[in-house]
Amino acid sequence: QVQLMESGGGSVQAGGSLRLSCTASQYVQCMGWFRQVPGKEREKVARIGTSEITPVPVTAVADSVKGRFTISRENAKNTVYLQMNSLKVEDSAMYYCAVLNCGSWNIYYWGQGTQVTVSS
Numbered sequence: 001q002v003q004l005m006e007s008g009g010g011s012v013q014a015g016g017s018l019r020l021s022c023t024a025s026q027y028v029q030c031m032g033w034f035r036q037v038p039g040k041e042r043e044k045v046a047r048i049g050t051s052e053i054t055p056v057p058v059t060a061v062a063d064s065v066k067g068r069f070t071i072s073r074e075n076a077k078n079t080v081y082l083q084m085n086s087l088k089v090e091d092s093a094m095y096y097c098a099v100l101n102c103g104s105w106n107i108y109y110w111g112q113g114t115q116v117t118v119s120s
Contacts, residue, residue, distance in 0.1 A: 002028055002109045004097045009114030014089055020082040020114060022097030030102040031080045033071065034110070035093035045095070046071035046082060049102050065091070087118045 008020040020033070030049025036042045046061040048071045059071050068087075073080040080097060098110040 002026060002099050004099070004109060004111030006095065006097045006111045006114040009095060009116045011117040011119065012087055014087060014118055014120050016087050016118070017083070017085045018087065018116060020084065020095055020097075020116075022080045022082075022111060024078040024080075024097075024099070027075060027078055028099045030100045031073070032098050032100045032105070033080075033082045034096045034098055034107075035091075035116075036096065037093045042096075043093075044105055045069065047100055047105070048073050048080060049100065084116070087116075089118050089120050092116060092118045 003025040004022055006022045008018060010018060012018055032047035033045040034042050035045050044062050045065060046069055048057060048059045050057060061069050068085050070083040094113040094115050096110045096113045099108040
């Protein structure tokens, strides 16, 4: 069982920035961020970890946030970050940190979530 704790959410104006943090109870090879609006499907945001073809960490972000969001990690603290810049109203959602399968977006565990609200 891996426990995850997210933080850093809040309310900001469009164009502003936030940095989300997620601390895991232990080291996890592959992690990511999802977001969800009530009544809608969970959306992939970003991931970080290793792949089947390389042992070095790789990152990926969704097209909807590419160029604005950056995922990173600090392994010594079992922490992953999501730096969100140039926020848009449509970025408003509950953001969840997740432990991922390294070869897919399958979620093994996720945290309680942190709310991000962007106003116009």
